[in-house]
Structures are given as C-alpha cells and as structure tokens.
Amino acid sequence: MSAVPAVRVALLGAGTVGAAVARRLTDRADLLEQRVGAPLELTGIAVRDVSRPRDLAGVPQGLLTDDPESLVDQADVVVEVMGGIQPARGLIERALAAGADVVTANKQLLAQHGVELQDLADRAGRSLEYEAAVVAAVPVMRTVNQALAGDKILSISGIVNGSTNYILDMVARLGVPFQEAVQQAGDLGYLEADPAEDLDGLDAAAKIVLLARVAWGEDVGLEDVQREGITGLTDADFENARGTGQVIKLIASAWCSGPPSARRVEVAVRPTPVAADHPFGLTREGTNMVIIEAESAGSLRLSGAGAGGDETASAVLGDVVNVARSRVAARD
Ligand SMILES: NC(=O)c1ccc[n+]([C@@H]2O[C@H](COP(=O)([O-])OP(=O)(O)OC[C@H]3O[C@@H](n4cnc5c(N)ncnc54)[C@H](OP(=O)(O)O)[C@@H]3O)[C@@H](O)[C@H]2O)c1
Structure with a gap:
C-alpha cells in the first residue's frame, strides 16, 4: 500500500x-x-x-x-x-x-x-x-494546444472519421459499389447508432470545430461548418475521380481567411477528390490522418487509430x- x-x-x-x-x-x-x-x-x-x-x-x-x-x-x-x-x-x-x-x-x-x-x-x-x-489515440489536440503553442497555425485538415474512410476506401481500392460499402460498414458495426453522425459528416464537424477553437481561440460552432456528407455521392463520382488518378475522401478542414484586422476562421467538411498518392489518398480503411500547417514548424502529419476502446x-x-x-x- x-x-x-x-x-x-x-x-x-x-x-x-x-x-x-x-x-x-x-x-x-x-x-x-x-x-x-x-x-x-x-x-x-x-x-x-x-x-x-x-x-x-x-x-x-x-x-x-x-x-x-x-x-x-x-x-x-x-x-x-x-x-x-x-x-x-x-x-x-x-x-x-x-x-x-x-x-x-x-x-x-x-x-x-x-x-x-x-x-x-x-x-x-x-x-x-x-x-x-x-x-x-492520435495526440492532435495536444499538438495544436501545447506543442504548437509558440507557433502560428495556418491550417488543419484531415480524415477524422474512420467509418466514412472505410467506406470510401472500399469503393476506391476494391471497387465495391458505394451503397454496398455503406451496408458493409453498418454490418461490421463501424457506423454510429445513428449512421447520419458519420455519413452526414456530423462527427467530423464536431472534431474540426474543437480543433479550430484551440488553434485560433475563436468561438467557432457547429453552425459555422460548411458541411456536406458522403450520402450524395454516386458511383459516377468515384469513376470520374478514378479516371484522373484521384480518390474521394471526406476531408475536414479549418483555416483563416480575411485580413488580420477582420480575420475569420472557416471550417468545412466535404467529400474531396485527392491524388491517390497523396498522404490522404493513401490513408486506408479506418485509419485517420491530420495534417497541420504551421508558420515555423511547417507541415506536420499525424495518423493512427481514430476509434476503438483501448x-x-x-x-x-x-x-x-x-x-x-x-x-x-x-x-x-
Ligand atoms: N467508441 C469509440 O471508439 C470512441 C472514440 C472516441 C470517442 N468516443 C466517445 O466516447 C464516449 C463513449 O463512447 P462508447 O463508444 O464507449 O459508448 P457506449 O459503448 O455506448 O457506452 C456508453 C456507456 O455509458 C453508460 N451510460 C449511458 N447513459 C447513461 C446514463 N444516463 N447513466 C449512466 N450510465 C450511462 C452506458 O451504460 P450501460 O452499459 O448500462 O448501457 C455505457 O456503459 C462517447 O462520447 C463517444 O463519442 C468513442
């Protein structure tokens, strides 16, 4: 004792x-x-x-x-x-x-x-x-709040919802039809009890709001998020992306706009085509990845498990x- x-x-x-x-x-x-x-x-x-x-x-x-x-x-x-x-x-x-x-x-x-x-x-x-x-498990909050406390954060963007990334990855890499991939994610228990949380980008919106508040000290709310989920995507969208060497990812992002005297923090969640060999394009299954751009530190990438009990x-x-x-x- x-x-x-x-x-x-x-x-x-x-x-x-x-x-x-x-x-x-x-x-x-x-x-x-x-x-x-x-x-x-x-x-x-x-x-x-x-x-x-x-x-x-x-x-x-x-x-x-x-x-x-x-x-x-x-x-x-x-x-x-x-x-x-x-x-x-x-x-x-x-x-x-x-x-x-x-x-x-x-x-x-x-x-x-x-x-x-x-x-x-x-x-x-x-x-x-x-x-x-x-x-x-990925220490993004601590990186923004503490490690970069002496730096100026320029932007934060990321794949912050594992369930939608699993779905989009199944479609892009394995050619699973979109609706079938959604069904599969549900069957595997990867979706929240209310699937809209994941599919409509609400979960990702909450996370980017929390990061934006800490990064810029502004009172950003969920109502400020320019939000579009993945439910409106069609197989044709995936085909078009594939044809140009891209894959579609649900990207949450936050950045500052406007002159210093009238600075605005912008937050968005939307399906975005990215190059298949971009770090986001290479983020597989339920893995999450966040890229932070800071004035002195440059570009920092953090990735790992965005869910799971342990x-x-x-x-x-x-x-x-x-x-x-x-x-x-x-x-x-
Ligand atoms: N799961 C993940 O991977 C993950 C990742 C990051 C963050 N989170 C967050 O972590 C939190 C917990 O998630 P979870 O997946 O562990 O949820 P969960 O499996 O649904 O567990 C919720 C627990 O809270 C208890 N509970 C709920 N309402 C209660 C009430 N009114 N009074 C007393 N106990 C109550 C439940 O009791 P019973 O067992 O008796 O029902 C259950 O034990 C959520 O805010 C979630 O967003 C989860």
Whole structure:
C-alpha cells in the first residue's frame, strides 16, 4: 500500500471506451502510480444497467453503480465516457463545481456546449481535458494546444472519421459499389447508432470545430461548418475521380481567411477528390490522418487509430495522468 493519499477517479460509463479505461486503470495501476506520484483509485463506475454482463476482467464488480451523482461528489477526477448531451453535461458541471477535474471523450457535447463548460472550468480553477474526443489515440489536440503553442497555425485538415474512410476506401481500392460499402460498414458495426453522425459528416464537424477553437481561440460552432456528407455521392463520382488518378475522401478542414484586422476562421467538411498518392489518398480503411500547417514548424502529419476502446482509453488515460499529476503537485 502506498503511503501517499490516492487521487480518486470516478468513471461515468463502461461501454466500449469506459470498460477499456477501467481495465487499464486496474492492470496498469503500478505504472500509473509511478507516473502520477500517487495511486489512482477507481472509486466507482456509473452505468445505466448494473446487471448487464460486460468485459471488465480484473475490475471489481462492486464498483458498478447507477448513482452517478454520488460518485461525482466524492471524486478528484471525473472521467465522462457515457456520451450524449444529458446527463453528461449536468454531471460535468456538477463535478467542476465540486472542485474535480474532468476528462471527457464526448465530442458532440463539447462541440455544442464546450465554450460554457470551459468557462465553468476556468472559473472553478479546474481542468477540462478532451484529447480522446478528437481522433482518439492520435495526440492532435495536444499538438495544436501545447506543442504548437509558440507557433502560428495556418491550417488543419484531415480524415477524422474512420467509418466514412472505410467506406470510401472500399469503393476506391476494391471497387465495391458505394451503397454496398455503406451496408458493409453498418454490418461490421463501424457506423454510429445513428449512421447520419458519420455519413452526414456530423462527427467530423464536431472534431474540426474543437480543433479550430484551440488553434485560433475563436468561438467557432457547429453552425459555422460548411458541411456536406458522403450520402450524395454516386458511383459516377468515384469513376470520374478514378479516371484522373484521384480518390474521394471526406476531408475536414479549418483555416483563416480575411485580413488580420477582420480575420475569420472557416471550417468545412466535404467529400474531396485527392491524388491517390497523396498522404490522404493513401490513408486506408479506418485509419485517420491530420495534417497541420504551421508558420515555423511547417507541415506536420499525424495518423493512427481514430476509434476503438483501448485506443481511445490511451488518450483518456493520458489526460487523467496529467490532471492527477497537477493535483498531486498542488498538494501541500
Ligand atoms: N467508441 C469509440 O471508439 C470512441 C472514440 C472516441 C470517442 N468516443 C466517445 O466516447 C464516449 C463513449 O463512447 P462508447 O463508444 O464507449 O459508448 P457506449 O459503448 O455506448 O457506452 C456508453 C456507456 O455509458 C453508460 N451510460 C449511458 N447513459 C447513461 C446514463 N444516463 N447513466 C449512466 N450510465 C450511462 C452506458 O451504460 P450501460 O452499459 O448500462 O448501457 C455505457 O456503459 C462517447 O462520447 C463517444 O463519442 C468513442
């Protein structure tokens, strides 16, 4: 047993991401304690149905609860991986007001209410971290927010939705008819419960909004996104692209326009033909890739898994370790 008091971690959700976070908090306990300088104590896991069987090998079953409020009230760090707007929003507000730091993977909540939540966190002097909300395991948020904090970001563009990239890749590389590829992605469980999230570009829009806010400090919202999904594409569009050595990708992008005195941040998500040998053209299946252009750093490319339980848990735990470290450093 460590003599150092633990940092209490409350987990909201034990689905694809939450279960992976719980397992890693348990099986990496020693490593995480070493990194934080104190043990991370998983105090409970809020779910809707405590009796549902779930993949929580090594995690004590007694940690499951259907009372998220009580859990939040006794936590130092709250990890929100339940998704949706409510009750997630209310629980995050409650956590920040009670002095906890918050880590979330909830891109839609952040895209819609992130400005208010960040404001609340700032006023409470607490952290609101969300690396996992944008391209899961790939540290894009941290690159824009921290690594490039001393640089001037010119543009960000990327393939940030794995499901649509899988569909477009099947069509371009294997010649699968478009509608069949959509069906296949659904059958494989690659599409969100509401497929419009992926196919209409809503998921990609949320991610590019979060990146644009951090890159330029502007209050960009979902309503600002010039958005076109992939549902309007036809086999003829793919044929035309193929004929010119191109492939169609769903590209999310953000850039600044206008003179410095009237600068505007523009955000867009749209199917875009790119050269088959461009880094985006070579991005296969569910892989994501983001290219950041910065004045001094030049062109940076980050790619990897943009979804998956363990992959997303990697980003969540990175944030947990960072906020827990700060709490331990702030102790007397
Ligand atoms: N899956 C990914 O690859 C991925 C990648 C990046 C970001 N994300 C984000 O991570 C979050 C979680 O995604 P997921 O795929 O893990 O979702 P999920 O599999 O649907 O899991 C959601 C979990 O939250 C619990 N939950 C939902 N509503 C609740 C409520 N009202 N009260 C208590 N518990 C509640 C569910 O409980 P039950 O189990 O009892 O139903 C479930 O355990 C989302 O915001 C998603 O956008 C996911």
